[in-house]
């Protein structure tokens with residue numbers, strides 16, 4: 076079942092002619108024949124959920140723009156910042172299927188009656204940017220963008236903006252601040268973007284992959300899309316697979332596909348003679364799952380949540396028995412300490428503090444109370460920050476420490492003087508109820 | 510405040526200022542343009558950009574320190590950005606070995622510039638190329654599925670060909686790159 080990767084094997088897919096020769100832009104022509112409200116309806120019926128990581132139902136998000144009583148211009152933002160470690164699916168779409176994204180944008184813009192779309196693409200994606208820029212240029216030339224598109228009276232412009240290196244700009248409100256010429260620091264919510272978004276205008280933000288599902292939904296109807304996948308997670312999902320597997324890469328699977336089948340079939344199984352140790356499934360900001368915990372789990376939002384992790388944006392990292400979990404955690408703590416935007420104390424200070432503690436454990440200077448200390452710091456970050464960066468940062472930390480505690484204890488015991496002052500330090504810890 | 514930009518760049522500046530609903534949004538591409546033209550973002554560059562978008566210099570300086578792609582220090586003609594995040598760290602020979610190979614072949618330490626001014630190198634966070642790790646970005650071009658041998662060979666080719674690996678904000682285009690090296694390996698016809 077290919078919805079998102081349909082046609083990427085054809086090199087001419089990046090041209091309007093090539094894309095149209097395989098039915099491209101038919102969905103948009105059909106959307107123009109429908110009322111905007113009925114397009115929103117189909118998206119609601121489809122059960123499509125946001126692919127940017129949070130899984131928010133797209134139809135509901137779009138329904139914030141009905142009833143249509145605002146005179147202000149409505150903006151659509153495409154989040155192409157894609158900086159979640161393990162994730163590289165939006166990049167493939169922009170490089171090999173740029174017109175599917177543009178057709179999705181046009182259908183979405185019609186449904187939302189949006190005036191302008193802003194594609195925010197991470198600065199490092201220079202090549203995908205050039206492919207998208209060329210595709211946009213061609214759409215203007217062929218009358219698919221600009222004034223009075225295809226004689227329909229509907230006008231729409233697409234602006235593409237390069238980021239300059241900041242993971243946090245993937246967060247929707249930070250993205251808007253960055254687009255407005257400010258530091259990419261998240262805003263407090265409310266106000267929500269639908270009411271007060273980019274330049275203070277009503278704004279809808281969707282991930283690249285989310286929008287690329289819209290043409291199929293318009294063409295075949297929401298019910299047809301809903302039948303694909305499983306009840307609470309309809310459609311297909313792009314999985315970015317990396318790590319200790321034979322065939323890393325991007326695969327489009329139907330929601331509900333068994334996870335172990337995915338590893339053994341699409342990913343080609345573990346590297347020769349190696350055993351699976353754990354996966355970090357949703358991009359690094361999701362709880363780790365040990366090999367044993369994968370049995371019976373399916374690739375969809377519900378099943379992953381019930382298994383104690385989350386599908387996220389499906390940046391699927393697989394680690395085998397050679398992985399040193401102390402080094403794995405240290406690697407991640409450096410990422411989050413570097414990428415915190417620094418706006419709120421728990422995340423700004425907590426991230427660096429945890430990195431320092433894990434660093435000393437890795438260097439054989441760990442203390443017996445370090446594991447409890449990190450867990451306590453994690454508890455003081457989650458739920459106490461302006462944006463979800465804080466909450467999601469601690470998810471891999473807490474789960475790795477809990478499920479692989481023995482590896483950390485082994486490293487800590489290497490510290491010769493770790494036992495000498497243990498009682499004293501533990502007392503201090505209890506005193507401050509840490 | 511004046512910095513000397515090429516006439517071609519000045520044309521692009523006006524385009525960028527009219528590209529967004531608000532001129533302030535052009536501050537990021539203008540900073541990229543100054544970095545491209547001057548090799549780094551100098552104090553004068555910050556003041557000039559602030560003037561162009563009618564922002565106070567302190568707010569422009571904030572951006573220069575916030576975003577990791579801007580630099581206030583000179584870089585080598587070829588600037589290696591090796592991804593150090595998890596997948597690249599654990600796949601193949603691992604990003605550490607790639608860093609060591611670069612340091613050895615180019616005789617350059619991290620965050621420094623080599624004596625001949627050709628090379629500089631830093632480790633960066635995930636570049637969205639995890640399936641083809643370990644990998645690195647040179648200027649604005651990705652080099653993926655690296656081994657210590659392959660990165661050394663790439664460096665030799667770069668030294669000979671002196672290819673254009675940069676993205677030019679002025680031209681709004683990516684350089685032609687290294688001969689018979691595609692700019693991306695995220696899709697392979699298997």
Ligand SMILES: Cc1cc2nc3c(=O)[nH]c(=O)nc-3n(C[C@H](O)[C@H](O)[C@H](O)COP(=O)(O)O)c2cc1C
Pocket residue numbers: 124125126127128129130131154155156157158159242243244245246247248280281282283285286462463464
């Ligand atoms: C720290 C952080 C980073 C995020 N990074 C991304 C990202 O790189 N790409 C993305 O599409 N969404 C990202 N999101 C989610 C966005 O905030 C937003 O929910 C999403 O793009 C909305 O689109 P969707 O409904 O189609 O998923 C991030 C959220 C947080 C808290």
Ligand code: SF4
Pocket residue numbers: 243260261414415416417418419420422423460461462463464465466
């Ligand atoms: S949680 Fe972290 S990234 Fe989010 S606003 Fe606070 S400091 Fe910034």
Ligand code: FES
Pocket residue numbers: 160161162592593594595596597598634635636637638639640642644
């Ligand atoms: S981990 Fe290196 S590109 Fe993502």
